[in-house]
Amino acid sequence: EVQLVESGGGLVQPGGSLRLSCLGSGFTFSRHGMHWVRQAPGKALEFVSAVTNNGASAYYADSVKGRFTISRSNSKSTLYLQMSSLRPEDTAVYFCVRWDNAMDVWGQGTTVTVSS
Amino acid sequence: EIVMTQSPATLSVSPGEGATLSCRASQSISSKLAWYRQKPGQAPRLLIYGASTRATAIPARFSGSGSGTEFTLTITSLQSEDFAVYYCQQYDNWPLTFGGGTKVEIK
Numbered sequence: 001e002v003q004l005v006e007s008g009g010g011l012v013q014p015g016g017s018l019r020l021s022c023l024g025s026g027f028t029f030s031r032h033g034m035h036w037v038r039q040a041p042g043k044a045l046e047f048v049s050a051v052t053n054n055g056a057s058a059y060y061a062d063s064v065k066g067r068f069t070i071s072r073s074n075s076k077s078t079l080y081l082q083m084s085s086l087r088p089e090d091t092a093v094y095f096c097v098r099w100d101n102a103m104d105v106w107g108q109g110t111t112v113t114v115s116s
Numbered sequence: 117e118i119v120m121t122q123s124p125a126t127l128s129v130s131p132g133e134g135a136t137l138s139c140r141a142s143q144s145i146s147s148k149l150a151w152y153r154q155k156p157g158q159a160p161r162l163l164i165y166g167a168s169t170r171a172t173a174i175p176a177r178f179s180g181s182g183s184g185t186e187f188t189l190t191i192t193s194l195q196s197e198d199f200a201v202y203y204c205q206q207y208d209n210w211p212l213t214f215g216g217g218t219k220v221e222i223k
Contacts (some may be wrong), residue, residue: 012190034208035212045152045160045203047212062117095159102150102165104172109159
């Protein structure tokens with residue numbers, strides 16, 4: 001079964017840092033670009049970041065550029081999102097997503113809450 | 117950044133009836149458009165990519181059309197699981213962008 005499982009979410013104070021992880025299984029992880037998408041409570045989906053299958057290129061939403069860093073370990077089938085200088089508006093469920101023609105496989109999400 | 121605008125925001129439909137959802141891009145995106153359905157408390161699910169290609173295991177009651185800046189998702193004979201929020205997404209330019217969503221509710 002193709003699966004993505006996120007971890008690392010939690011409560012963090014404004015200005016703090018957090019690292020999210022996403023473990024992929026049931027498919028050849030190194031063949032796919034991977035994305036992070038977030039959804040604030042009651043709001044629409046928002047693209048956060050993406051990385052190519054070999055990790056050579058990364059893309060970011062303007063709202064997180066310079067604060068978040070996406071990376072991957074193909075040997076561990078794991079995607080990461082290093083988040084720093086967190087703001088209350090970063091509060092959301094963060095989804096890990098596989099790319100294959102579109103966002104074809106989604107994890108269940110991990111919740112990040114930025115609050116004092 | 118390409119802005120995606122979905123209409124209507126809410127659509128009230130009776131079970132068994134059809135629904136037509138619209139999505140407009142602020143500039144041409146060719147056919148680089150996907151549709152997703154999100155049920156409450158769940159992750160989104162891919163329905164359509166390339167504007168009109170159904171994803172794996174998506175039933176034929178879902179169809180997509182359009183190119184350039186105007187796109188449509190048509191659902192015939194709505195089932196209970198179809199009452200949800202639908203998002204369009206462009207993947208022609210970075211950053212990828214989503215529309216604000218259309219909620220399909222039971223009339």
